[in-house]
Amino acid sequence: MQKVWIYLENGTFLEANSFGAKGTTVGEIVFNTSLTGYQEIITDPSYAGQFVTFTMPEIGNVGVNKNDMESSTAFCKGILVRNYHHEYSNYRGESDLCSLLKEHNVLGIKDIDTRYLTKMIRDEGAMMMIASTEISDKEELAKQLAASPRIEDINYIEEVSTKEPYIHKNGAWNHQLLSYNKAVMSDKKIVVIDFGVKRNILNELVESGLEVEVVPSSFNADELIARYEAKEIGGVFLSNGPGDPLTLVKEKEEVQKLIATDIPIIAICLGNQLLSIAHGFDTYKLKFGQHGGNHPVVNNGVVEITAQNHNYNVPDSIVKIAEVTHRNLFDDTIEGVRYNNKNIYSIQHHPEASPGPHDSKYIFKQFAEMVK
Known part of the structure; x- marks a missing residue:
């Protein structure tokens, strides 16, 4: 000792x-x-x-x-x-x-x-x-x-992101969604932008029937757009990650290129915040953040118990360009948005939470259907 x-x-x-x-x-x-x-x-x-x-x-x-x-x-x-x-x-x-x-x-x-x-x-x-x-x-x-x-003041994204692209092939260890996989298998690949992605997010994407390619945070949006237009990929996923999203200037500019197209995009946590910033709505820092596995979130009148891990949040002014789909019942902060007239959907909490709760796991099914 x-x-x-x-x-x-x-x-x-x-x-x-x-x-x-x-x-x-x-x-x-x-x-x-x-x-x-x-x-x-x-x-x-x-x-x-x-x-x-x-x-x-x-x-x-x-x-x-x-x-x-x-x-x-x-x-x-x-x-x-x-x-x-x-x-x-x-x-x-x-x-x-x-x-x-x-x-x-x-x-x-x-x-x-x-x-x-x-x-x-x-x-x-x-x-x-x-x-x-x-x-x-x-x-x-x-x-x-x-x-x-x-x-x-520190860009931790450079530390946590993968340095080289790779294909993730593993599904969730408990294989609870295998019956769903057979029903919605897509022949399209999605690209995950790794800002610090959790392994279980990748597992759940694979489990939902998608082929998953992971690329570094220093991604080139023009290349992804060209691959989408060539029907090589069917969507983009913006991952979770650490730090203040307002420091990610280069990443914001690349995301702005993506949202100017019709590529289906889903995002979790930091990815959700980056989408807001890329649309011109800067995030703000919460007093002590949301970190835990017992946070109630309401979605169209249905309460989900969720896992959370974030210090920054999307502003309420986002309602000018998006529909708020989820709110945190602890402090009424925004937990999910769907952007108007776009195939873009994002949430702040973690549906892949391991060991749980699993109330929000349907998000991955929704994204698979968007890509399909």
């Missing part, structure tokens, strides 16, 4: 114990209210640059395994937990969480009052923090934090 010292930009200074990687790390602290799925959260590329505080007090008790990785590595800066369990008990468990954190250089902080931290973030908003197993001096930590770039 090793001590770790934490300094938040509001002046809070804390001491706890560490597990996982060692060192000194700066990032933005947020909280996640999910009761399960800590491995999926830690390996979600959308958490790049952030420390995740788990409100679930017991973490590590089911271990980790290779099938539940949402990406090839973990991009979050660290995690904060009340109680860490090194010994795990689960028939799917292959290793302990500490080993995963060490392998991917993620700092683990335990024996800390996560309820206190969550209430602080709720009241004061997400904020920058520094954590160190090397530096115990409060003033030195404050100095290093002040000298570090803020999360909104």
Whole structure:
């Protein structure tokens, strides 16, 4: 066991114990209210640059395994937990969480009052923090934090996106949608723009009967348009991803080229935000974001329980050019839009959520039908 010292930009200074990687790390602290799925959260590329505080007090008790990785590595800066369990008990468990954190250089902080931290973030908003197993001096930590770039100043997309195109062929591990596949198989390929795509999004797209090609965030819209006109592809998917979407100037310009055509487009999370910005409606930052697996969203009078992970949101003024299809019942923020007179549909929450909930999984069926 090793001590770790934490300094938040509001002046809070804390001491706890560490597990996982060692060192000194700066990032933005947020909280996640999910009761399960800590491995999926830690390996979600959308958490790049952030420390995740788990409100679930017991973490590590089911271990980790290779099938539940949402990406090839973990991009979050660290995690904060009340109680860490090194010994795990689960028939799917292959290793302990500490080993995963060490392998991917993620700092683990335990024996800390996560309820206190969550209430602080709720009241004061997400904020920058520094954590160190090397530096115990409060003033030195404050100095290093002040000298570090803020999360909104860093383009994490370049870090999390694939560097080369590839074909994704795996479906969802539980194969619950195989009967649907046979009914709607499309002979058209879709292209996923990887801004930090979760593996299970790709799985669900394949499971819905689509051929999936993944390309880097530095994609060329003109090439995709030419491929669509040549009937080589049937649609484009804009993925989730980390950071402030307003920093993605080049990506916005390429998306603007896409929306000027009739290519079917669907988007999730960051992709949803990029579509709004590309249409001329800038996003805004939420106070502490939406992170968890228990968020009620209403869709045409039907309530869906959804998984969420975002700090930025589409403005209400988007109603000038789009129909709002989904709203969050916690704070009435926009969760889904369909653009007027266009074959473009986007949502803010995560229908692919693993381990769940799965109320919104029909989104992938809708996109398959759009492409078909």
